[in-house]
Amino acid sequence: MNDEYIYRVxxxxxxxxxxxxxxxxxxxxxxSEIYAAARSAMMNFxxxxxxxxxxxxxxxxVPPSLESDALKLLNSELxxxxxxxxxxxxxxxxxxxxxxx
Numbered sequence: 139m140n141d142e143y144i145y146r147v148x149x150x151x152x153x154x155x156x157x158x159x160x161x162x163x164x165x166x167x168x169x170s171e172i173y174a175a176a177r178s179a180m181m182n183f184x185x186x187x188x189x190x191x192x193x194x195x196x197x198x199x200v201p202p203s204l205e206s207d208a209l210k211l212l213n214s215e216l217x218x219x220x221x222x223x224x225x226x227x228x229x230x231x232x233x234x235x236x237x238x239x
Contacts, residue, residue, distance in 0.1 A: 160193065168200065168207040170217060170225055177228070198229040205233045 162176045176195070183191045200208045208231050217223045 162195075168204050168211060170211060170223075173198070173211060173225055196229055197232055199232045199234055199237065201237050202233055202235055205231075208233075 162180050164172055164176055166172045180193050180195050183193055185191055198208055198212060211223075211225055212229060212231055213226060214223050215226060
């Protein structure tokens with residue numbers, strides 16, 4: 139891709155996330171442990187100088203095959219062992235057929 143100067147701005151057009159830190163992927167099963175690890179990793183991202191970026195995850199994006207697991211994780215009052223589900227309401231769910239497994 140060639141760089142172009144548009145309206146006095148050096149621009150390389152990008153689609154998707156503006157900062158790589160705004161997305162976090164996992165090929166593991168969708169469990170409360172994996173979800174907790176992903177949220178923690180995102181919230182602990184730091185800038186080059188070591189400053190915390192302050193990222194607050196708000197959306198969980200899953201393929202259609204994980205929709206049921208995601209609904210349980212984000213909406214159920216109780217976890218699989220009968221304990222309180224601490225992740226209830228922590229993110230909005232987005233199901234996308236465009237992400238593979």
